[in-house]
Amino acid sequence: MTLEEIKMMIREIPDFPKKGIKFKDITPVLKDAKAFNYSIEMLAKALEGRKFDLIAAPEARGFLFGAPLAYRLGVGFVPVRKPGKLPAETLSYEYELEYGTDSLEIHKDAVLEGQRVVIVDDLLATGGTIYASAKLVESLGGIVDSIIFLTELTFLDGRKKLDGYDIISLIKF
Ligand SMILES: O=P(O)(O)OC[C@H]1O[C@H](OP(=O)(O)OP(=O)(O)O)[C@H](O)[C@@H]1O
Numbered sequence: 302m303t304l305e306e307i308k309m310m311i312r313e314i315p316d317f318p319k320k321g322i323k324f325k326d327i328t329p330v331l332k333d334a335k336a337f338n339y340s341i342e343m344l345a346k347a348l349e350g351r352k353f354d355l356i357a358a359p360e361a362r363g364f365l366f367g368a369p370l371a372y373r374l375g376v377g378f379v380p381v382r383k384p385g386k387l388p389a390e391t392l393s394y395e396y397e398l399e400y401g402t403d404s405l406e407i408h409k410d411a412v413l414e415g416q417r418v419v420i421v422d423d424l425l426a427t428g429g430t431i432y433a434s435a436k437l438v439e440s441l442g443g444i445v446d447s448i449i450f451l452t453e454l455t456f457l458d459g460r461k462k463l464d465g466y467d468i469i470s471l472i473k474f
């Protein structure tokens with residue numbers, strides 16, 4: 302398996318969820334056991350040598366890669382969720398999407414002061430989702446060690462929004 306093969310498996314759906322958006326659909330990667338396993342292994346490899354305590358990932362597609370990666374690396378997992386989903390006390394942060402606005406929440410006790418956190422998501426577009434996730438982690442006193450994506454839409458320049466963070470992406474479109 303190669304990352305080029307994974308890239309070929311990610312299909313583009315035009316005009317979803319809105320006209321003009323070319324949606325990158327990762328579900329073919331998830332349903333292929335070898336491809337899913339290889340994607341997690343490659344994400345793990347890209348983090349080799351880093352020391353961190355937790356993986357945090359935003360709902361919903363971030364969970365699909367973040368949780369198996371945390372399990373694989375033997376660290377804890379922190380969900381960053383859409384409003385009203387987390388049951389205990391939360392912090393919120395509003396952000397812009399390629400196709401709208403939303404807000405994200407984290408449990409106030411999810412990250413302890415000084416803990417190092419890797420943030421994981423399936424895709425970097427404008428960077429709004431991950432910027433919000435990083436700010437939530439930092440508001441709790443966490444340190445964002447790095448941010449890792451399976452894919453990056455380079456033409457949207459999300460890296461600019463995440464200037465100052467250590468960004469890793471495995472597949473670029
Ligand atoms: O870089 P950005 O412009 O913020 O966009 C990237 C985000 O958009 C998608 O999630 P979406 O909000 O569509 O939600 P989902 O994971 O629940 O499908 C994707 O999984 C990233 O989290």
Ligand SMILES: Nc1ncnc2[nH]cnc12
Binds near residue numbers: 426
């Ligand atoms: N073009 C896109 N494809 C898939 N997920 C996205 N999230 C934001 N933009 C996206």
